[in-house]
Amino acid sequence: MTVVGWENLSFTAAYFLYLAATCCYVFILFHSHRRSGETATLLACAGLILHTAAVILRTLEAERAPFSNQFEFASVFAWGIVLAYLVMERFLRFRYRSVGAFVMPVALIVMGYASLLSRDIQPLMPALQSGWLKVHVGTAILAYGAFTLAFGLSLAYLIRERGERRQRWSALMFRIPTLPLLDHLSRQAVSFGFFMQSLVIITGAIWAEQAWGRFWGWDPKETWSLVTWFIYAVYLHTRFARGWPGRRAAWLAVIGFACVLFTYIGVNILLPSLHSYR
Amino acid sequence: MKDMIKRKAGQLSSPRHLLQHFYSIQAGIFLLLLLSALSVYGSLLPHAEALEVVFRSWWYGFIFVLTALNLLACTLRRLQQLTRCFGRLGGEQNRATPVALSTYSHRVAIKMPGARQAAQKRATVLLKGSNYHLRTLMLPQGMALMATKGRAGVYGTLVTHLALLVILAGAYYGALTGTANIAFGFPGDKIPVVIEGDPHLLEISDFYIDYREDDTVHQYYSELTVSSESPASPVVAHKTIHVNNPLRYGGKVFYQYSYGWGVETHIYHPPSGTAEQVLLTPGEGYYFAPAGLTVHLLDFYPELDRDDGGLLFSRSPAPHHPHVLFRLLDEQHRPTTPPALLRAIGQTVELSLLEITFTDYRNSTGILISENGGKMYVLAGAIILLVGLFLSFYMRPRQILLLWPPASELANNPPSPLFWSELTIYGWARHDRVGFEAEFHHFIDALAAAGRKMT
Numbered sequence: 001m002t003v004v005g006w007e008n009l010s011f012t013a014a015y016f017l018y019l020a021a022t023c024c025y026v027f028i029l030f031h032s033h034r035r036s037g038e039t040a041t042l043l044a045c046a047g048l049i050l051h052t053a054a055v056i057l058r059t060l061e062a063e064r065a066p067f068s069n070q071f072e073f074a075s076v077f078a079w080g081i082v083l084a085y086l087v088m089e090r091f092l093r094f095r096y097r098s099v100g101a102f103v104m105p106v107a108l109i110v111m112g113y114a115s116l117l118s119r120d121i122q123p124l125m126p127a128l129q130s131g132w133l134k135v136h137v138g139t140a141i142l143a144y145g146a147f148t149l150a151f152g153l154s155l156a157y158l159i160r161e162r163g164e165r166r167q168r169w170s171a172l173m174f175r176i177p178t179l180p181l182l183d184h185l186s187r188q189a190v191s192f193g194f195f196m197q198s199l200v201i202i203t204g205a206i207w208a209e210q211a212w213g214r215f216w217g218w219d220p221k222e223t224w225s226l227v228t229w230f231i232y233a234v235y236l237h238t239r240f241a242r243g244w245p246g247r248r249a250a251w252l253a254v255i256g257f258a259c260v261l262f263t264y265i266g267v268n269i270l271l272p273s274l275h276s277y278r
Numbered sequence: 279m280k281d282m283i284k285r286k287a288g289q290l291s292s293p294r295h296l297l298q299h300f301y302s303i304q305a306g307i308f309l310l311l312l313l314s315a316l317s318v319y320g321s322l323l324p325h326a327e328a329l330e331v332v333f334r335s336w337w338y339g340f341i342f343v344l345t346a347l348n349l350l351a352c353t354l355r356r357l358q359q360l361t362r363c364f365g366r367l368g369g370e371q372n373r374a375t376p377v378a379l380s381t382y383s384h385r386v387a388i389k390m391p392g393a394r395q396a397a398q399k400r401a402t403v404l405l406k407g408s409n410y411h412l413r414t415l416m417l418p419q420g421m422a423l424m425a426t427k428g429r430a431g432v433y434g435t436l437v438t439h440l441a442l443l444v445i446l447a448g449a450y451y452g453a454l455t456g457t458a459n460i461a462f463g464f465p466g467d468k469i470p471v472v473i474e475g476d477p478h479l480l481e482i483s484d485f486y487i488d489y490r491e492d493d494t495v496h497q498y499y500s501e502l503t504v505s506s507e508s509p510a511s512p513v514v515a516h517k518t519i520h521v522n523n524p525l526r527y528g529g530k531v532f533y534q535y536s537y538g539w540g541v542e543t544h545i546y547h548p549p550s551g552t553a554e555q556v557l558l559t560p561g562e563g564y565y566f567a568p569a570g571l572t573v574h575l576l577d578f579y580p581e582l583d584r585d586d587g588g589l590l591f592s593r594s595p596a597p598h599h600p601h602v603l604f605r606l607l608d609e610q611h612r613p614t615t616p617p618a619l620l621r622a623i624g625q626t627v628e629l630s631l632l633e634i635t636f637t638d639y640r641n642s643t644g645i646l647i648s649e650n651g652g653k654m655y656v657l658a659g660a661i662i663l664l665v666g667l668f669l670s671f672y673m674r675p676r677q678i679l680l681l682w683p684p685a686s687e688l689a690n691n692p693p694s695p696l697f698w699s700e701l702t703i704y705g706w707a708r709h710d711r712v713g714f715e716a717e718f719h720h721f722i723d724a725l726a727a728a729g730r731k732m733t
Contacts, residue, residue: 126521184712191671223321
């Protein structure tokens with residue numbers, strides 16, 4: 001089998017492992033079953049290993065970092081989400097696996113989107129032939145992974161908060177972490193993502209200056225990455241504003257994630273941009 | 279009651295009150311959301327229109343400056359509080375005001391087996407392992423071991439907001455004083471440029487395109503030479519530039535920006551016996567006086583093909599099958615008949631008493647020559663911003679104070695393993711309180727592993 005064949009096989013296997021892991025995570029949200037939780041983590045880990053192998057194989061085949069078109073970015077975006085989630089799960093000492101039910105489906109959808117795109121390996125166009133590509137896109141993967149994690153945590157927050165507000169206590173509510181913990185974790189994820197997003201914008205600006213002769217040109221991709229940065233800046237400032245922490249902050253994390261998705265997919269499809277790499 | 283309402287209304291509209299509103303974090307949130315909404319609107323417009331209507335408008339820039347000033351003002355308002363916090367983490371406050379113990383958010387009293395020295399040693403190892411800086415203090419309340427970390431993080435937000443102002447100032451300075459011009463030229467052309475106030479010449483020594491096997495472009499290269507008028511050292515800079523690799527000299531930057539085509543055109547007028555050789559670029563016309571006609575080159579197709587509708591296009595940028603589309607215009611700039619003609623390079627066409635031959639083609643290069651004095655400030659601001667964010671997020675100001683009351687001191691004098699030492703542990707964190715709580719209780723558990731928790 002060729003390298004491309006092995007890459008496709010690893011990618012497909014990773015996709016199905018993520019699918020199985022997602023099913024397990026959703027299952028443990030509704031049924032307290034320790035073994036299912038462990039299985040979910042194991043499946044996600046196995047998926048991540050195979051996904052990593054697929055990314056490495058593509059790197060070998062293309063002889064460059066796999067960051068140059070929609071398929072490649074979708075693949076590493078999903079990889080970043082799963083990595084961010086598993087790091088958090090380990091950080092929480094595997095106590096709150098139910099959070100996986102809010103994060104893993106996003107990774108699965110992004111993987112599904114990637115599988116619909118062309119996997120042809122294209123050589124890099126002149127503007128992309130730069131060392132900044134690795135730094136710029138590499139930091140974007142970490143930023144987007146962290147923002148997706150914050151989105152999942154905020155979604156869990158909103159569900160639990162709604163239940164608590166309406167005094168509707170169900171078993172599901174007790175499997176979701178407490179509101180202060182969800183808020184804390186979400187804030188940590190956004191802080192990391194915000195730092196990385198700042199790096200994405202700064203490295204992108206330095207690269208744009210080298211390639212196009214200007215730091216900033218208000219290209220739709222640049223504008224939307226700045227909008228994303230603004231939304232998360234508001235999120236981080238809610239800590240100091242009366243009436244903003246909690247539910248409103250969680251909604252901001254959800255809106256911020258919608259901006260992330262639009263920056264990545266919407267701009268490429270709907271808006272003419274220098275960054276529209278199909 | 280009426281007086282009260284009047285007073286309240288007066289307060290609300292007073293400049294001081296408005297200023298207080300402007301300094302508030304709520305105003306900052308509003309401004310950031312407003313900027314987001316306006317940016318989204320701008321991104322949906324065609325790019326040139328968006329620049330004119332939104333992004334380069336005075337009011338958009340004004341909102342940007344207002345936002346930065348608001349964020350800075352919010353931080354400066356809290357400067358006293360930040361300084362106090364910085365001092366607290368340095369231990370000064372605790373020495374000056376012993377009652378500050380009440381300001382700690384966490385308080386746990388524990389009893390440890392052995393002398394105070396043994397407990398202190400164990401605590402020192404644990405706290406140093408968590409990167410705390412330790413100092414021993416003699417407080418009126420007793421002997422204390424103060425552990426602090428993340429002191430620099432107190433000023434994280436201030437540094438971040440100052441950095442944003444530096445970036446904005448640099449960007450505005452660059453926009454006001456910077457220049458950017460595109461110069462097109464063929465190999466051998468010399469373009470005058472002014473560098474640091476002195477006239478210079480930019481010579482395009484060569485330009486070539488590196489094609490891949492599938493005829494896609496791998497890279498564009500321009501060989502540039504910058505020379506001064508000084509006879510002693512005419513050549514001041516020389517470099518083969520390509521996309522992502524510009525030539526920088528004397529504050530000017532020369533970028534590989536674009537490329538184009540030029541067609542060598544031979545025009546002969548048999549009745550007068552006049553012939554001329556000109557280099558035409560697509561879109562360009564040449565008025566040939568003997569015939570009173572203009573040769574107008576409409577387009578150049580490196581590899582000509584037609585789509586299903588018969589429209590012309592180039593299959594690749596590589597010149598495998600080059601053709602030109604041209605027309606002749608009369609004195610009134612009206613096209614003669616036929617309106618447009620397509621010819622291969624090397625072919626001669628006889629038209630309106632003219633013999634026109636497109637003898638050869640050449641590549642031209644587009645060089646962007648820019649100068650931006652604000653660049654360094656923007657870059658410096660970006661670095662400071664990252665430092666500020668790092669301080670804000672990862673230098674978390676925390677303090678743990680272990681206090682042995684004087685009675686405990688006496689009880690353990692002389693130290694003996696038979697004695698118990700009593701101590702109270704205080705904890706405080708500026709932010710990330712959930713994270714600190716976990717660390718604090720982890721520390722207590724580790725310290726009290728051999729002891730007995732009292733409270």
